[in-house]
Amino acid sequence: MAVLPDADVESTGAPTVPVPARDRARPNVSLFGGRVLVTVAVLALWELASRTVVDPFWIGRPTAIAAALVDWVRTGVLATHLGPTLAETAIGFLLGGTIGVVLGFLLGYLRVLDALLTPFVTAVYTLPKIALAPLVLLWFGIGFSAKAALSALLVFFLVFFNTHAGVREVDPDLVDAARLMGASRGRLLRFVYLPHAAAWVFAGLRLSLPYALVGAVVGEMLAANRGIGYLLATAANQFDTVHAFAALGVLIALGLLLNAGVSVVEARVQRWQPQRLHRTEGW
């Protein structure tokens, strides 16, 4: 299972004594410099290797990959293929996330429904979801909707289980405290269950975002005529490692961008106690 990168958890995390944002920023400058250095060193080694000991047929060559990327941007190939991938990822994420939150909340809150249905969800969850890809393609055709559906499927489970746990893990003492204030069922939901589950929902959404991209790309690799996954599969099929790496580079950039987006939203909404997020990684 994917694990949140430590650096991200720490930067949103409030320890018992909060560290002001200014103090946190300072060590990050040198850290950032270090990371740039590592990146440059790896690329240089790669370039060197491709010019000396390893045939670039196998590993491509950074300068050639960069040239290919520039070419994609210039000729509009990137825009043509990035659009569908982004759209599939976004729709899949929204769809799977929404269904996951709603169903996770319902089953977490209503014990009877939970006892009845959750075993089935768990049963499907144990499947490697990618194994469902051929069926999804069969049902939804080779167009846009199949990729979005595959993406939604992957997202759904992560969000469902996190939301479910978030509702289930509500401290019964907090529930009692609210009941003693005279809270009705509706107000318990509003003042206790929803805000408590919010942290878990966010953890689930964050974990699932890369998987939204995975769903879209895998779908494109299996059957499509556009999308970054299609570019990747086509390049690899033609033994074109340079363009395969170029497609991978685009995917990495996309993943990082999506992650950063969630971090920003999360930091704004969840200022309290983000260490709880650690506990959801097991899902």
Added chain:
Amino acid sequence: MDGAAVRLDGIGKRMARTGDDVLADVNVTVGPNESVAIVGPSGVGKSTLLNVVAGLISADRGEAYVDGRPVTGPDPRVGYLTQKDTLFPWRTALRNVELPLQVRGVDRRTRRERAEAALHLVGLRDAAHRYPAQLSGGMRRRVALARLLVAEPRVLLLDEPFSALDAQLRVALQADLVDLVERDRRPMLLVTHDLEEAITVADRVLVLRGRPAAITADITISYPRPRDVAAVRFDPQFPILLQRLWKEIGDGGAARR
């Protein structure tokens, strides 16, 4: 009724899981502005008793009354401070204190004003916008006290309220509690295993012991009000009261389980 803040009439409770009788025929009366402490060995059923008064659990026998009306469910007329920390971690101190008013539908401005006043009362005006995770243990207890008071309960129930704090902080918070209770002349039922705390804070100390447990002693503490918590501790009568309570509890603590 006789105007008692709390009256427990022959309360009996059996544990559902084990079938053991925990409480048998417990009778307690807390006067209109009286502070009563219940002491007893841990595990004797003190918390169970308070949960009955709060309406969180129901008794198997007997009847609990708050302000003359029977308790039938979770009861907003009582302010219940438990041993555990029940501040809402996603709310700032101020918003925690506002919560009881928000639940009742008090409008935003009024509840903010009252919550600020309550925080001020416990000396935490400056910490209003911090989250519980950013507060020390003592500060969190103070916020919980403020949240208790802002709801203006008819009676305070306190279950080992300061047991998680270190000794000095505990005494400081006991002093705060005594001040707050005396200020509003609010009746209080305190459960504790800290005998010194019971003597310091209460007008009467009841001993709960045995299996099933019942009240076995009722000792009047005649220190005057308003009470100086520090002075009480160094009063020559203090160790004598302490010793008497100690004897009343007997070996109850050691014999458990």
